[in-house]
Amino acid sequence: MTEEKVEEKFKPFHLVLLPVLAREKALKFLDPIDLFEISLCSKRMTSYVRALRIQARHHSLILAAGQFSVSVHFQRKRPLFWDFNSFFSRENMTDTRTIGGIKFDSCERSIRNTLSIDEFYCEYPEKEIGVTTVSKHFQTIFHGPLDIVVAPYFHEKYHILFSEFKKCQELEICGTPVPSLEAMHKIFGEMKVTNKLVLRPETVDEYIIETALDVEELNLRSATWMKREHLLRLNCKSVQIFRTNFTSEDLEAFAENWMRNKKSVIERIRFDWNSGRVFRFHMLNAESWDSKKREMNYMYENDRGVLVRIDCSEGFDMERDDGLIGTFVLETVDNTQYLYFLVWRERFPERKRIEELPAKLAPFYKQLVTINKNHPDATSFERLLSNPDLTPTEFMETYRILRNMDAENTGDSLGKQSRRYVFNQMKETIVA
Amino acid sequence: MTSPASSSEVKYLIESSEGNTFDVSGAALRQSNTFNAMFLNIGADGPIPFTDYNEATLKKVFEYCEHSVNEENYSGPKHQDDLSKWDLNFFNEMDQKMFIDVINASNFLDIERLTSYCCERIARMLRGKNTQEMIKVITLPTAEELEAKQKVEEKKAAAAKKVAEKAAETAEKTETLEELPVQQLVQTTRNKLTRKYLSFSNE
Incomplete structure (x- = not known):
């Protein structure tokens, strides 16, 4: 005799009638994709999900050439993606979702696909409005910093993004065409970048990117807009700048400023140093390498986690009152000269390693x-x-x-x- | 019979909102942190009144507690496949109202396992569903229903307003000085005089 199989029967119930603790406990059992779905049920549900205070590692918004997606990443949960790319032909884009008052008619939900991510595919003609709206909702329900990648040249209405989001952790502007002065105002007018700023295209000399001066990591294709005063105000941990108009005197002023400014967080700067310019100190008391004071190679870990060593045996050292050593050193790679300014937080990194x-x-x-x-x-x-x-x-x-x-x-x-x-x-x- | 003793054989009397009493074992009752905080050390003289909850709800709550007495290490969320026949029957026997009542009672009695157990069920009900399906499960009105409801309410309000206005008109017509108590008479007269004065000054 076989045992009769009993199915679990679900009857509708009033979630709003649950005590707060029980409701929050039940919601915390859900994955981000389910929480996202339930947050779309009503404004009250949105506030319930928001009240869970689920921390996202970071939000990502990509509005590049041929890529329009929004995602949210967590420490231990599966990431949640919303993809506006019509490159993949989908057969079941028949769902509807209403987010922030906008009705997205052609959606498809895909769970635990081959990439082990939860994803929505959606066709919507105005990508800029789409990504902004969805990311705004993601940020409402999951707390966390925002990373933006945008190619202004390819998106006429990219400014919608910057009128909605005024602060982000990372901002990457891609594409090769130089953004106009007007575009620079729209992008950086009110934007505050905290951790990382990357500008792939060259930028106009007339626009001063204020937020670039104190971001943690800075990477600029061109910084001809930067004058000596900006160089002196520069307080980033890591900087990589191509195309500058700095002279040896500017760098000397910078070094003097660094010697005085104990609050400076600068650790590593790499300038593209064109062969036409001479690098020479006139006033500054810089010394050549003394192996008793520091090791030959400066070491740091790059974005990919690889340990990079820079030979500083030919460098010019400056020692500050607080014992910190700063070194200027030139490096030639494929006939291109780079000038480094390196701060030795650890004087003998290899020994320590x-x-x-x-x-x-x-x-x-x-x-x-x-x-x-x-x-x-x-x-x-x-x-x-x-x-x-x-x-x-x-x-x-x-x-x-x-x-x-x-x-x-x-x-x-x-x-x-x-x-x-x-x-x-x-x-x-x-x-x- | 009630007793502060902690042995599992001891039975406690529980009183429901209907005033009915029933027995619950000490071991089952001790899963309630509320009970532990209130009665465990001092004991209860007579039935323990949990009179905010009806008998059926309390019996369901303690049915779970009796069943899980020996389940010392609670193993976290259960998927549908992990549910035993007992689990399925436990839930299937409850209607929507009782399910909510059980969660409320469990929350009040602070029975962590039962609260988690019910919350897992809620999560199972919602997991994998899209927004429209979720709205049905948690019985939220849809946007269309909200709109329809709002229209009905507006109609009702308008009708009520009409009725009230008509009633006020009728009341004013049929209002006679003799029928009013003295204080109201004075007030009504004052109001009429004020209205007259105002209309006079406006002219």
């Missing part, structure tokens, strides 16, 4: 103990490499020998593959 290596390698040694226990077929070299008492130099030498012997060793056991995977990661950590 080596000191921190044992702690970074410890988890790998733990993995190796487990692997060797489960697969006791390790060779003598592999056992040696699994020994935590090896210094990084000894590890690297042994690792090289092992790799050289690979041609002679045949057979790939699971244990060997697992160990090799861990050894490779250890090697990457050591030689980073």
